[in-house]
Amino acid sequence: MSNRRSRQSSSAPRISDDQIIDLVTKLRQILPEIGQRRRSDKVSASKVLQETCNYIRNLNREVDNLSERLAQLLESVDEDSPQAAVIRSLLM
Amino acid sequence: MQPTSSMKEEFLKKWQMGLQIYRPLIDNTSVSERRKAIKLSADVAMASLRKGTTCWSRALIQKTATEDNFLVRQMLSGIKAETLINKKLPKVMCHRKIVRRSKKILRRRQSRSAIEEVAAKARKLVKKKTQGLRNVVPGGEFMSNDVLLIQETLDYIVSLQTQVNVMRSIVDAAEAGSERTAYYLGKLKFAIEDG
Numbered sequence: 441m442s443n444r445r446s447r448q449s450s451s452a453p454r455i456s457d458d459q460i461i462d463l464v465t466k467l468r469q470i471l472p473e474i475g476q477r478r479r480s481d482k483v484s485a486s487k488v489l490q491e492t493c494n495y496i497r498n499l500n501r502e503v504d505n506l507s508e509r510l511a512q513l514l515e516s517v518d519e520d521s522p523q524a525a526v527i528r529s530l531l532m
Numbered sequence: 533m534q535p536t537s538s539m540k541e542e543f544l545k546k547w548q549m550g551l552q553i554y555r556p557l558i559d560n561t562s563v564s565e566r567r568k569a570i571k572l573s574a575d576v577a578m579a580s581l582r583k584g585t586t587c588w589s590r591a592l593i594q595k596t597a598t599e600d601n602f603l604v605r606q607m608l609s610g611i612k613a614e615t616l617i618n619k620k621l622p623k624v625m626c627h628r629k630i631v632r633r634s635k636k637i638l639r640r641r642q643s644r645s646a647i648e649e650v651a652a653k654a655r656k657l658v659k660k661k662t663q664g665l666r667n668v669v670p671g672g673e674f675m676s677n678d679v680l681l682i683q684e685t686l687d688y689i690v691s692l693q694t695q696v697n698v699m700r701s702i703v704d705a706a707e708a709g710s711e712r713t714a715y716y717l718g719k720l721k722f723a724i725e726d727g
Contacts, residue, residue, distance in 0.1 A: 463682050466533075486654070489661035492685060496668045499692040503574060504567075506699040511567035513706055527706045531551050 467492060533686070535694035539581060544698050546577035546607065553606050569603075572596055576607045578695045587680070588688045591671025 467488055517524045550573025554566075561569075576596050582589035597604040665681060666672030669688050675681040 459679060459682065463686075466686055486657040486661045489658065489665055492689070493661070493664045493668050496685075496689065496692065499689070499696055500668075502696050503571065503692075503699060506696070506703050507567045507571040507574065508563075509703050510570050510699075510706065511563045513703070514566060515563050523706075530702055530706055531548055 463488060533690050535690060535697055539691075539694045540698050542581055543577050543694050544702075546580055547574050547698070550574075550577055550603065550607050553603060568599075572600055572603060573607070574695055574699060576604055578691050580608060581691060581694070582687070586684055586687050587675060588670045588672075588684045589691075591674070595670060 514527070517527060551570065554569045554573065575592055579589040579592040579596070584590055584593075593604060593608070662678060662681065665685055666675065669675075669681070669685050671684070672681065675684060
């Protein structure tokens with residue numbers, strides 16, 4: 441039974457070296473901070489993956505931040521002010 | 533690939549639609565409820581850009597639907613909302629803990645050279661980081677195929693960049709006083725058209 445299970449997981453292909461290289465290229469275009477040095481493909485692969493996770497987390501955090509700012513803004517703005525009119529035209 | 537101007541435009545339109553749905557509620561809710569509404573509309577808007585063609589967008593729509601079913605249905609009306617919300621996500625492919633344990637037992641029986649050890653450690657690290665990626669991409673836990681995971685990740689990142697880009701422009705413009713609004717509106721228009 442355990443054989444069947446291990447067969448199932450090995451049928452899902454692991455990331456190949458070519459795919460890593462492809463991913464690094466694509467991510468380099470998106471994340472300029474990734475270092476140019478490469479000691480070995482595998483080491484940079486884990487670094488790339490880590491940077492990717494961090495980047496995604498940061499983007500999500502920024503969305504939360506922006507939502508909070510907007511919510512605060514809608515709360516504090518005076519209904520009749522020109523700023524309210526601007527917000528209304530931007531958002532609604 | 534970068535966020536294109538058409539992606540940004542479409543996101544903005546959908547997000548505005550979501551906010552309009554919330555309009556009657558906005559005056560009578562707390563700041564935190566408003567923030568949640570803004571974020572949920574933004575997430576559905578981002579996910580709907582993909583029209584159900586990616587795993588992460590379907591997972592995100594389903595997740596949002598559990599928090600606000602009404603909003604999701606309204607925003608997706610016309611884009612097969614029912615199927616997207618109810619479509620079953622695939623079951624987890626295998627019990628990783630059990631596989632890991634049986635593999636560990638098999639490995640203990642083999643002896644390895646130093647080079648093999650290093651390679652094995654590197655592979656293990658990659659595997660760990662890949663798992664980390666599964667935790668941040670919506671629906672990642674259902675992507676046992678690593679190739680799929682990477683493709684989904686790249687698409688998800690571009691969509692997130694679109695979302696952040698547009699939201700940032702809007703919030704900056706909204707926060708500015710009316711004197712500087714013309715400047716920010718111009719910047720926003722420029723940002724959207726320039727791609």
